[in-house]
Amino acid sequence: MTRDLHSIVLNVNGDEVTVRVEARQTLAGMLRDQLGLTGTNLGCEHGVCGACTVLLGGRTARSCTLLAVQANGRSVTTVEGLAADGDPLHPVQQAFADHHALQCGFCTPGFLLTTIEYLDEEPEADPDSIRERLSANLCRCTGYHNIVAAVKDLLERRTGR
Amino acid sequence: MKQVGEALPRREDGRLLRGRARYMADLAFDDSLDAIVVRSPFARARILSIDASAALAADGVVAVLTADDLVGVEPALTRQFYSLTPAFIERHQVFLGPYREPVLARDRVSRMGEPVAFLIATDRRAAEDAAELVEVDYEPLDPIVDPLRAIAPGSDLVVSDVPGNIQASFHIIVGDPTSAVEAAERKVSGRFRIGRSVGSPIETRGAVGIPATGSEPLTVWSSTQIPHILRAYLAEFLRCPEEDLRVAAPDMGGSFGGGIYAEELLVAFAARLLGQPVRWLEDRRENLANARHSRDQIIDALLAYDTSGSFRALEMHIVQDCGSANLFGLTLPFNIASHARGQFAIDHFDVTGLCVLTNKTRNTPVRGAGRPEATFVLDRLVDMAATDLGIDPADLRHRNLIPAREMPRDMGMLYRDGAPMVYDSGDFPDQLRTALEAFDYWGKRRRQDEAAGSNLALGIGVSSHVEATGLGPHETARVEIDDSGTVVLTCGSNPHGQSHATTLAQVAGETLGIRYDRIETRFGDTGLLERGGGTFGSRSAVTAGAVVHGASVELRRRILDLASEMLECDPADLIIRDGYVSPRGVPGISVSFAELATGGAPLRAEDEFVPPTVTLGSGTHIASVAVDRETGVVNLTGYVVVDDCGTVLNPMVVDGQQHGGVAHGIGNALLEEAVYDEGGQLLSGTFIDYLLPTAADVPDIEIIHRPHPTPLNTLGVKGAGEGSTASAPGAIANAVVDALRPLRIEINELPITPQRLVELIRAAEAEQVEGLAGN
Numbered sequence: 030m031t032r033d034l035h036s037i038v039l040n041v042n043g044d045e046v047t048v049r050v051e052a053r054q055t056l057a058g059m060l061r062d063q064l065g066l067t068g069t070n071l072g073c074e075h076g077v078c079g080a081c082t083v084l085l086g087g088r089t090a091r092s093c094t095l096l097a098v099q100a101n102g103r104s105v106t107t108v109e110g111l112a113a114d115g116d117p118l119h120p121v122q123q124a125f126a127d128h129h130a131l132q133c134g135f136c137t138p139g140f141l142l143t144t145i146e147y148l149d150e151e152p153e154a155d156p157d158s159i160r161e162r163l164s165a166n167l168c169r170c171t172g173y174h175n176i177v178a179a180v181k182d183l184l185e186r187r188t189g190r
Numbered sequence: 191m192k193q194v195g196e197a198l199p200r201r202e203d204g205r206l207l208r209g210r211a212r213y214m215a216d217l218a219f220d221d222s223l224d225a226i227v228v229r230s231p232f233a234r235a236r237i238l239s240i241d242a243s244a245a246l247a248a249d250g251v252v253a254v255l256t257a258d259d260l261v262g263v264e265p266a267l268t269r270q271f272y273s274l275t276p277a278f279i280e281r282h283q284v285f286l287g288p289y290r291e292p293v294l295a296r297d298r299v300s301r302m303g304e305p306v307a308f309l310i311a312t313d314r315r316a317a318e319d320a321a322e323l324v325e326v327d328y329e330p331l332d333p334i335v336d337p338l339r340a341i342a343p344g345s346d347l348v349v350s351d352v353p354g355n356i357q358a359s360f361h362i363i364v365g366d367p368t369s370a371v372e373a374a375e376r377k378v379s380g381r382f383r384i385g386r387s388v389g390s391p392i393e394t395r396g397a398v399g400i401p402a403t404g405s406e407p408l409t410v411w412s413s414t415q416i417p418h419i420l421r422a423y424l425a426e427f428l429r430c431p432e433e434d435l436r437v438a439a440p441d442m443g444g445s446f447g448g449g450i451y452a453e454e455l456l457v458a459f460a461a462r463l464l465g466q467p468v469r470w471l472e473d474r475r476e477n478l479a480n481a482r483h484s485r486d487q488i489i490d491a492l493l494a495y496d497t498s499g500s501f502r503a504l505e506m507h508i509v510q511d512c513g514s515a516n517l518f519g520l521t522l523p524f525n526i527a528s529h530a531r532g533q534f535a536i537d538h539f540d541v542t543g544l545c546v547l548t549n550k551t552r553n554t555p556v557r558g559a560g561r562p563e564a565t566f567v568l569d570r571l572v573d574m575a576a577t578d579l580g581i582d583p584a585d586l587r588h589r590n591l592i593p594a595r596e597m598p599r600d601m602g603m604l605y606r607d608g609a610p611m612v613y614d615s616g617d618f619p620d621q622l623r624t625a626l627e628a629f630d631y632w633g634k635r636r637r638q639d640e641a642a643g644s645n646l647a648l649g650i651g652v653s654s655h656v657e658a659t660g661l662g663p664h665e666t667a668r669v670e671i672d673d674s675g676t677v678v679l680t681c682g683s684n685p686h687g688q689s690h691a692t693t694l695a696q697v698a699g700e701t702l703g704i705r706y707d708r709i710e711t712r713f714g715d716t717g718l719l720e721r722g723g724g725t726f727g728s729r730s731a732v733t734a735g736a737v738v739h740g741a742s743v744e745l746r747r748r749i750l751d752l753a754s755e756m757l758e759c760d761p762a763d764l765i766i767r768d769g770y771v772s773p774r775g776v777p778g779i780s781v782s783f784a785e786l787a788t789g790g791a792p793l794r795a796e797d798e799f800v801p802p803t804v805t806l807g808s809g810t811h812i813a814s815v816a817v818d819r820e821t822g823v824v825n826l827t828g829y830v831v832v833d834d835c836g837t838v839l840n841p842m843v844v845d846g847q848q849h850g851g852v853a854h855g856i857g858n859a860l861l862e863e864a865v866y867d868e869g870g871q872l873l874s875g876t877f878i879d880y881l882l883p884t885a886a887d888v889p890d891i892e893i894i895h896r897p898h899p900t901p902l903n904t905l906g907v908k909g910a911g912e913g914s915t916a917s918a919p920g921a922i923a924n925a926v927v928d929a930l931r932p933l934r935i936e937i938n939e940l941p942i943t944p945q946r947l948v949e950l951i952r953a954a955e956a957e958q959v960e961g962l963a964g965n
Contacts, residue, residue: 067216068209072392073474077877080392108209122207129842133687134206135393135443164884169392169444170687171846172853173885
């Protein structure tokens, strides 16, 4: 087995970083083990549960089934990039807190980033589409009720409905 | 400041939302090694040889442990999780056979996924690469997969010292069921099957063993619900005193079912052996194959009643598929039995339960643990009886609910803890009336027929359940004021999403006169508290809540005593506000907690709560569904929960628990099934095959609290974490049957997958066509 290292340059949460990675290193593995960004959680490593969701070039991506080298030259946003320590929470984070949209918190980073993409792509979305859109991510604690409520609140605040 | 009962925001959220939680995989230890479990690919086989030489020679491999290497330790788990009293054993005709679960398999494997070797390497990838090089020579044997075959005469044995593959059994008789059944005018009966499901927290399991140093004992960090109990098991396994061990739980990404697992023991053994931290992290395939399998019963049941609709007797025979080892003894089938009569007055009752071994993964209690199964069976029987009598199920329910005036009601049997099973509190008829009204049940019933005609069939189903919560034997908490004046709350019960740091701090804060979010909380670490229970069986709000309250009351007394000396004032004339003690009406004069804490004597109170027995939570659910007759897909269109969990500590948190429980129940009702083939191979090994409910599968859920506080603890709290799982399957199954009522199908099996439902619809349609042709 080869353990050759590849040098990649990418923008993570606004900072340009250079990382040397094995070809088989996943994006999630690099973020967690090499950059110490452990807010990106691994739930299934099959690209199903969505806990490891990050934004890659502004679009959601499953960091467990992407290789780190595939992110070379791209920008990555993880949950740590949503609000700096000491700063107020990002509006999506705040809505999740206001609506008790998290319990154990393990799936939460993925839901936050999925929600951010959704609101970004469809600022005028029909609230009826929330559940379909959120079905990309799995949560075992909340029954989704309060996550849906948080996203609905965000949408309504945007559209003034 | 009033805090208990308020929907105060969670203190946990900031860290979790910012990605600053420390789950198992986030913990880092210097010089840590990574372990991987080499597992049996067969359900049943002899192990002829294990050759680890190639693996040992691979890059980065430090050790490969097999059963032969487990020297100086107990080779198997042999102590069952719960003990039973002699009186209980005699009263309910309990048979308990031996329990033995090897830590690493020796000579034979009894299930797919059984740990055979523990490979330790410098990092995870090296371990994974090398695991493939461990050569295990197996001689496969025919597995025993079907529990009914397992108990048939002449069956092979899963383990040699469990004859007939029946590891445990019981028989409960209340009243005179034989005569009551004979005398009853009408009966309905059926064979019900509840599919095997998997707890499936989004975080998989993990454990780290850290060798003892001069100041710290051998330590295990584990994503466990039961740190203190795990420590006891570790001490037995390692043959050392419990004081030589520390067990701690980090942040946990859900859990939904407790237990003791080989990997938690192996990391400790390996760390001690190698003198370095050893970490094991489970992947999802391992989790779905090995952790928290549950449900999986075949239940024959009969309800006897009169033409007036009055229930007379219930009979049940439960065959519990336990998998290859039965750590939890009678727990699951006995939970079914003790909750089988639900909210109804049924005086005559006969239940047998068999715990049957098969070559599958060990079965454990998962959220609900017997209540969803019991409730589903009873809900179905009641609806079948309503159809038989030609009356609405809601009416039939009303006629048979235990009236509030009969509370407390002795159920004529013992609970698992050995105490008489008594329904201590609740008002079931009010609960049903409230649910029917909130759902607009009668209005929807009237409109149901108008909506018919399309390919979608609309149905409504009702379910009601009880849940014995707050299981003992004990819980411990300490509340203290440290040198800086900070109130520190330490409790044996640890959270995995349940909001202990908020709700228990509300209890302590209200008692002590300080805001809950100024209290520091610590949970789940045997290094901080000598004794502790854990989090299971909807017990934490009850047992931890009560003990935190007890300790806080005592600390308050000490605070007031000390302050009365300093302020020269009678304690009865003192009040506490925001961490300052003042004479009533004289806010200008005060002494702070910090000043009191520097006074010399430690301001600390520790308490243990031993509940007299369980306390009864209950709930009524109504679901409406739209069933696609062509595809068999069931869509939930409405859902109402009326719940009684006694005193509500924080309604926002309790609602969240209810939402999650309902979703879990929806999964059990419609989607989730761990499927084994005839060779004992698990076919549902990933989240692509094992379907958890998504946001699109769950409807909006309306929750109404109708609390009836229990007299069994000072707060009046009853458990709320699991009950809502119990009613979803019955409510949904009844709604589906109702939707398809022209076809007169019966749903006796969970989950109600589209495939199963289409088969039922086609068979019923064929029968109707035949019937017409016959006319």
